[in-house]
Amino acid sequence: MSRADGVAGTGGTPEPVDWEALKAAALAAMHNAYVPYSKFPVGAAALTGDGRLVSGCNVENASYGLTLCAECALVGNLHMTGGGQLRAFYCVDGSGNVLMPCGRCRQLLYEFRAPDMELMTTQGIKSMDQVLPDAFGPEHLEETR
Numbered sequence: 001m002s003r004a005d006g007v008a009g010t011g012g013t014p015e016p017v018d019w020e021a022l023k024a025a026a027l028a029a030m031h032n033a034y035v036p037y038s039k040f041p042v043g044a045a046a047l048t049g050d051g052r053l054v055s056g057c058n059v060e061n062a063s064y065g066l067t068l069c070a071e072c073a074l075v076g077n078l079h080m081t082g083g084g085q086l087r088a089f090y091c092v093d094g095s096g097n098v099l100m101p102c103g104r105c106r107q108l109l110y111e112f113r114a115p116d117m118e119l120m121t122t123q124g125i126k127s128m129d130q131v132l133p134d135a136f137g138p139e140h141l142e143e144t145r
């Protein structure tokens with residue numbers, strides 16, 4: 001499936017990001033978490049370039065290292081519902097506080113970022129480049145071909 005170009009619809013200026021709706025979706029996702037080992041539920045939600053809401057929760061495993069972070073489920077949900085790019089992202093812990101995505105998940109999000117993707121962080125809204133500077137991405141694979 002190829003990457004979508006980010007902003008769909010009528011082609012005009014995109015609607016402003018509804019951060020409260022994103023937080024609510026992240027909270028709802030968090031309540032589905034399967035966390036018998038860490039007891040640390042996480043919910044993540046994102047707005048896609050074409051206006052969909054996608055979300056995910058963490059799913060742990062008795063083989064601890066196989067745990068799936070909430071962002072893993074989110075990118076799976078992104079592709080299961082039509083693909084495209086992530087425009088805005090919000091992640092919460094079990095108390096509903098903003099949670100910074102772990103390093104691996106920043107890389108997962110980077111792959112599907114819209115060019116101007118924004119993330120809610122503990123320091124306010126940041127860009128993908130701010131949370132994952134000098135990232136490795138699909139463009140680097142092209143360089144050696």
Ligand code: THU
Pocket residue numbers: 035038040041042057058059060067068069070071100101102105
């Ligand atoms: N976790 C996430 O779901 N996303 C993150 O970005 C950080 C960590 C989960 C994995 C594990 O189930 C729990 O939080 C404790 O590490």
